[in-house]
Amino acid sequence: xxxxxxxxxxxxxxxxxxxxxxxxxxxxxxxxxxxxxxxxxxxxxxxxxxxxxxxxxxxxxxxxxxxxxxxxxxxxxxxxxxxxxxxxxxxxxxxxxxxxxxxxxxxxxxxxxxxx
Amino acid sequence: xxxxxxxxxxxxxxxxxxxxxxxxxxxxxxxxxxxxxxxxxxxxxxxxxxxxxxxxxxxxxxxxxxxxxxxxxxxxxxxxxxxxxxxxxxxxxxxxxxxxxxxxxxxxxxx
Numbered sequence: 541x542x543x544x545x546x547x548x549x550x551x552x553x554x555x556x557x558x559x560x561x562x563x564x565x566x567x568x569x570x571x572x573x574x575x576x577x578x579x580x581x582x583x584x585x586x587x588x589x590x591x592x593x594x595x596x597x598x599x600x601x602x603x604x605x606x607x608x609x610x611x612x613x614x615x616x617x618x619x620x621x622x623x624x625x626x627x628x629x630x631x632x633x634x635x636x637x638x639x640x641x642x643x644x645x646x647x648x649x650x651x652x653x654x655x656x
Numbered sequence: 657x658x659x660x661x662x663x664x665x666x667x668x669x670x671x672x673x674x675x676x677x678x679x680x681x682x683x684x685x686x687x688x689x690x691x692x693x694x695x696x697x698x699x700x701x702x703x704x705x706x707x708x709x710x711x712x713x714x715x716x717x718x719x720x721x722x723x724x725x726x727x728x729x730x731x732x733x734x735x736x737x738x739x740x741x742x743x744x745x746x747x748x749x750x751x752x753x754x755x756x757x758x759x760x761x762x763x764x765x766x767x
Contacts, residue, residue: 575756584659584761585695585703585746601755635702642693642708643748649702 542566546647562636569617660759678747686728691750
């Protein structure tokens, strides 16, 4: 069965970087796009962008350019989200979700907390 | 791209029907695509797809969930409300800029 398993929670100081992983199984990783979605505490969902898992080309939503980088390691069917120069407002749960007739499978979410 | 507009909360009694609206603009819900989706999210859990392409249900989703669209507003209708339906609901639409946009989310309370 399809599974997306994300890395665990992380606590970082402002200005640091974090890399969230999303390991896929149960399907051909390179055949379905991967999206990243942010959910700040008590807030709604925010689409951050997506990465073409066949070509590795990322597309970033408005507001997620510059400090946010999507990448892949297709040898281990894993997508990554790296955020640099973390700010306190980056505190959120970050989800990966594949696109197949909607975002049909989601990772369990990775909580990133930014605090001094 | 501005978020789609959803009511912050709705409520209903068991057995009743409730409708959650999702209003956008001419470049998303009112645009040329029938790409409107609804997700159900329980507290501290990942969202789950319950409606795709306006009114289609994925396998395994209860027939009590249905969707529609008129103009710039999409709706999620939940009939025969049950206690287990108490959750947050998020709409999502595709835009003419080839991006996705979510609504702010609606908390459904079953009285």
